[in-house]
Amino acid sequence: MYAEERQQAMAQLVAEHGRLSVNVLAERYDVTTETVRRDLSSLERMGLVRRVHGGAVPSDSLAVIESGLIERDQANTPQKERIARAALELLPPAGSTVLMDAGSTTNRLASLLPRDHRLVVLTHAVPVAARLAGNPQVELHLLPGRVRATTQAAVGADTVAALERLRADVVFLGSNGVTAEHGLSTPDHDEAAVKRAMVHCARQVVALADASKVGVEAPVRFASLDEVDVLVTDTGIDPADQATFAASGMEVRTA
Structure with a gap:
C-alpha cells in the first residue's frame, strides 16, 4: 500500500x-x-x-458548536447511567456539602441520590435542582445568575462571586472534553468560568465524563488534570489514555 x-x-x-x-x-x-x-x-x-x-x-x-441539553442527554445513555451509579460511591458522609455542575450525567446522579442520606447540595443547574427539590434529605441551594438556554444553568459574575464565598466537600463536574494536553474543557467562556470556580471551592473534584469525551478538546479549559482528583468514565476509554491520566495523579474509575 x-x-x-x-x-x-x-x-x-x-x-x-x-x-x-x-x-x-x-x-x-x-x-x-x-x-x-x-x-x-x-x-x-x-x-x-x-x-x-x-x-x-x-x-x-475540536468542537466549537455546543449541543443542547436534550441532545446530549440522549447520547451514550447506558454509559452515563453506569457512570452516575458509580459516582454514588464517592458521596461524602451525611451532613456534607456537595456541589453539582450542569450536565446530562450530573442530572442522572441527582436523580439517584439516596433518600436516606442527608446532604447540603449547591447547584447552578435548573434540571439538577428540579430533580432534588422533592428529596427530603437534601437541603437544596440554587446559585444565582443568568440561565443559559443551551445548558439550563446559571452563569455570569453573580454565579462566580457566589462560588468564591463557598466551600464544598466535593464537586461533581461535567465536561465537554478531556485530554492530557488541554485538561477539561467546554465551548463557552461563561460556563468555563463557573466550572473553574467550582473546582477552586471544593475539597475533592470528581469529573463525570463518558469515553466519547476523552480525546476531545473544546476551546476553553477550566481545569488541568492535576486539579481533578477522580475521573469516572466508562470502559470504552482507551487504556493508553487511562494510563496517562493516572500518571498525572488523577484516579480513573470505569463503570
Missing part, C-alpha cells in the same frame, strides 16, 4: 471510529509507530484528523 493510500484509509478509519491510537493503526497497516505518527501529521496538516496524545480523532473533534 502506497503512503497516500494508507493515509486516506487511516483518515476514513478515524472518522468512522471517532478515535484510534497510534499502536492500533500501526498494527492495522503493518507499519511502525513512527510511520503512523508521520502519516497523522500529514493528515492533520490537510485538516482530515486532529492529533491527540497517543493517537488521532476526527478534525471536527
Whole structure:
C-alpha cells in the first residue's frame, strides 16, 4: 500500500471510529509507530484528523458548536447511567456539602441520590435542582445568575462571586472534553468560568465524563488534570489514555 493510500484509509478509519491510537493503526497497516505518527501529521496538516496524545480523532473533534441539553442527554445513555451509579460511591458522609455542575450525567446522579442520606447540595443547574427539590434529605441551594438556554444553568459574575464565598466537600463536574494536553474543557467562556470556580471551592473534584469525551478538546479549559482528583468514565476509554491520566495523579474509575 502506497503512503497516500494508507493515509486516506487511516483518515476514513478515524472518522468512522471517532478515535484510534497510534499502536492500533500501526498494527492495522503493518507499519511502525513512527510511520503512523508521520502519516497523522500529514493528515492533520490537510485538516482530515486532529492529533491527540497517543493517537488521532476526527478534525471536527475540536468542537466549537455546543449541543443542547436534550441532545446530549440522549447520547451514550447506558454509559452515563453506569457512570452516575458509580459516582454514588464517592458521596461524602451525611451532613456534607456537595456541589453539582450542569450536565446530562450530573442530572442522572441527582436523580439517584439516596433518600436516606442527608446532604447540603449547591447547584447552578435548573434540571439538577428540579430533580432534588422533592428529596427530603437534601437541603437544596440554587446559585444565582443568568440561565443559559443551551445548558439550563446559571452563569455570569453573580454565579462566580457566589462560588468564591463557598466551600464544598466535593464537586461533581461535567465536561465537554478531556485530554492530557488541554485538561477539561467546554465551548463557552461563561460556563468555563463557573466550572473553574467550582473546582477552586471544593475539597475533592470528581469529573463525570463518558469515553466519547476523552480525546476531545473544546476551546476553553477550566481545569488541568492535576486539579481533578477522580475521573469516572466508562470502559470504552482507551487504556493508553487511562494510563496517562493516572500518571498525572488523577484516579480513573470505569463503570
